[in-house]
Structures are given as C-alpha cells and as structure tokens.
Amino acid sequence: MTMDGALARVIRSAAGRAATADAEACELCAAPVAGEHPHLYDTGAADVRCVCRPCSVLFADHEAGEGRYRLVPRRRLRLPPVDTAVLGVPVGLVFFVPRSDGTVTAQGPSPAGAMRWEVDAAAWQRLAVMCPQLASVAPDVEALLVNTVRGLEEHWIVPVDDCFRMVALVRREWRGLSGGETVWPAVERFFAELTERS
Structure with a gap:
C-alpha cells in the first residue's frame, strides 16, 4: 500500500493550514471540508481520500461506488x-x-x-x-x-x-x-x- 498521498494530506492537515488559501477540499466534489472530516479508502489506489460529510453519506453502504470507495469508520x-x-x-x-x-x-x-x-x-x-x-x-x-x-x-x-x-x-x-x-x-x-x- 502506498501511503505517500495519504501521508502528505495528513502532514498538511496537521501542520495547521491557513483558513483560506490552503483550505482542504473534498476529493470528490471539491467542497471545503472541516478540520475534522470523514475519509474514504480508495481500494483501487490503496489510498485514503478526504471527503465532505454529504459525500461520505453516499458511501455508508459498502456496495456504493461498486466497492471502489469504503467509508473509514470512526470507531476507536x-x-x-x-x-x-x-x-x-x-x-x-x-x-x-x-x-x-x-x-x-x-x-x-x-x-x-x-x-x-x-x-x-x-x-x-x-x-x-x-x-x-x-x-x-x-x-x-x-x-x-x-x-x-x-x-x-x-x-x-x-x-x-x-x-x-x-x-x-x-x-x-x-x-x-x-x-x-x-x-x-x-x-x-x-x-x-x-x-x-x-
């Protein structure tokens, strides 16, 4: 599994971006996402994608998107x-x-x-x-x-x-x-x- 993309996004997120110019966006619809936001696991790319809450709801069912994206649960x-x-x-x-x-x-x-x-x-x-x-x-x-x-x-x-x-x-x-x-x-x-x- 390559983690370069996910790791880069996490590092950017943890570094405390400026609120406007560097605001993170949903990787499906490009809407701005909050600091705490859902993620999808992309089975094709073996990578994690940042998504907004409305887009995450679309993938609550494991069969959505023909299984390519899986919603990362929040359970700890x-x-x-x-x-x-x-x-x-x-x-x-x-x-x-x-x-x-x-x-x-x-x-x-x-x-x-x-x-x-x-x-x-x-x-x-x-x-x-x-x-x-x-x-x-x-x-x-x-x-x-x-x-x-x-x-x-x-x-x-x-x-x-x-x-x-x-x-x-x-x-x-x-x-x-x-x-x-x-x-x-x-x-x-x-x-x-x-x-x-x-």
Missing part, C-alpha cells in the same frame, strides 16, 4: 494488552491492517514514512481467537494500533486515518538517528489523546 476501541509477538513483527510502534483479500500487513512509522511487512494471516487468526475483538476489525479501513515503546502498553482498534496521523507525527518530529528529544513525548501525547468512540 481500547483493548487490554495483546500479545502481538505471535505476529513476528519486532517493533514496538506498529499497526496491523487485515485486508479484503485475506492478507494482513504490519506498518511501522519511520523518519521516511511507513515501513511495511506482510504478516502471517494464520497467526492473525490465532491472535483473533485470543482477543475476539480483533475479529471485528473492518478490512482495509481499521487497524490494530500498538505502542509498547518505553514501557507503554497501548493497544487500540482505530480507523486507518489515525494510523496515518501517527506516521505523519513521527516523520515530522524525528531528529537524527535515534529520533531526538521530541518524537517519543509526541507519540506519548498522541496516545494519551486517543479517546474511545463507537
């Missing part, structure tokens, strides 16, 4: 600690996205953007047996977001746009080889500000 669910070691991904800040084709990807932030690995789908299924909430993760548009860096135990089911915001934050804050002094406090704030919502 905090989970108890999940033993993701069974998935074989050796990093502490990562998100796992089950795909419509049955595969599962893991992506972790880096100074250059997201790194991506394929995860054994059978291992994901075994993990879902141990943590039944994972069976409800909507393919392509929701993720298991994990942060075990610096002793934290953060495990969330979140919309993929939250994951892109986290990747953009790490990319923006990273300094030098080790990340510098600001990246990890910024990541901790990101997780502290996550709130559950249905």
